[in-house]
Amino acid sequence: MDVKLQALAATQDHVILRPQLLAAGYTDDEIARLRRHSQLTAVRRGAYVETRIWNGMDPAGRHRATARAVVMQLKVPAVPSHITAAVILGLPIWGVDLSVVHVTRTDLHSPRLEAGVMHHAAGLWDGDVCSVSGVVVTSPLRTALDVARSVPFEQGVVVADGALRRVGNDRKGLLEKWDVMRTWPGARGAGRVVAFADGGAESVGExxxxxxxxxxxxxxxxxxxxxxxxxxxxxxxxxxxxxxxxxxxxxxxxxxxxxxxxxxxxxxxxxxxxxxxxxxxxxxxxxxxxxxxxxxxxxxxxxxxxxxxxxxxxxxxxxxxx
CATH class of the missing domain: 3.40.960 (Endonuclease; Chain A)
Structure with a gap:
């Protein structure tokens, strides 16, 4: 890619979309050639990362890039959430599945998995979202609770400890958010994580x-x-x-x-x-x-x-x- 496209991709977690390549003068044949010559890697249909950059990413970096592609391509309002939000926020993670991108939508009546994206149906209230590099995601405490509702206890504690550390160990705030969600699927397991979490832990290992x-x-x-x-x-x-x-x-x-x-x-x-x-x-x-x-x-x-x-x-x- 040329320098201008590289600069644009750098602002988008290194993702560049097909329409952006076409607008810059590339043809579909040229895009295909770049892929054949291992210069571009498709992270989703119509979304690419330079192969040299993709190969240097760790699993969390690849998940973040894929999530950015999902957000850029979705035609409906959706907020990255659950483990995807944890990755974007830079919260500690351990032992979690990064093969699926998670988003929360307020316009759905039931969740669904579609093309590698898990669409969660849930409400989002004041304090439940924040912005990271121009992408609106669920906030640290909301993210910790969503993760805790959907992963085993130990993995949930890792994220929750990191979320509390990010917000000054606001255990009261975490408990208040959990109280709103206490009838949601997985809330019982999340409650155990809430009771155990402590922002004093400074690493995944701790x-x-x-x-x-x-x-x-x-x-x-x-x-x-x-x-x-x-x-x-x-x-x-x-x-x-x-x-x-x-x-x-x-x-x-x-x-x-x-x-x-x-x-x-x-x-x-x-x-x-x-x-x-x-x-x-x-x-x-x-x-x-x-x-x-x-x-x-x-x-x-x-x-x-x-x-x-x-x-x-x-x-x-x-x-x-x-």
Whole structure:
């Protein structure tokens, strides 16, 4: 494509429509040639993305581009919603189906799946929509509830935690929106997500870890606690099990090595993290870590955190004897 069309596509999530190509002077034969030579990829009938860009997109990016094509081609008012809105809003997602684009329409009496687009029939009220790069989508809280009504609990929590984080952990607002939807399909499952969601979780991993803790019977931890060291140092942890005086950290190694500066030595960063952990242990805290792979190892995580709880208890008992 020429530079002007590339610039136009860049404003449309890299999507260019057949009518736009024709208006720029391309013919259908030229469009077909560009596709044959792997220069254009059809994301929907009559909607294209440059192949080099499409090949570099992750699944969420491809879903967003396809959703933009759907919005540009629909002849009826429709608002991207559910997991599609989550992708457009940039909310965290995990383990969800991105093969179908979801939109909500207020003019339908019943939902229907058509040409890879799920048309949901539902009302939209004040505060239920917002604009992202010129596209009107359901708002973060409405999106979280729609997702929670249609996916398993863990996937719903990931999105809901991210939505709450986006809006300042407005749990009251989330509950009020759910109350309006309490008789809708899937509302019971969404209610469980609403009760559990917490904007203090800062990543997909932390949200999934919270679900795992609940699943294996650990107490609910406090999120992002701030702990003061003996010399006034400030430490922030991912989780604090208060009664057990134990800190939980998710994916510590990648977290500390992922943001290395050009002059940082990985060994020094890990050494500082070890020192930090030693200080926390000396303060009487148990410390337990888990990484992404541990999220499917319930028995191992339960044993690891239970051991940390016992170790913290022994330290407190030893100090009491002295």
């Amino acid at each position: 949200s999934r870890a919270r679900v795992q803790f609940d699943r294996i019977g650990l107490p609910a931890p406090r999120l992002q606690p701030v702990i003061t060291g003996p010399n006034g140092e400030i430490f922030r942890a991912d989780f604090l099990f208060e009664e057990e005086v134990t800190i939980g950290e998710f994916d510590g190694r990648s977290k500390y090595l992922g943001n290395l500066g050009p002059d940082d030595d990985p060994a020094d960063v890990l050494w500082r993290e070890k020192q930090r952990e030693d200080i926390l242990r000396n303060l009487g805290f148990g410390v337990a870590r888990l990484v992404w792979a541990d999220l499917s190892r319930d028995a191992e995580v339960l044993a690891r955190f239970s051991a940390a709880f016992r170790q913290a208890g022994r330290r407190r008992a030893a100090r009491a004897l002295h």
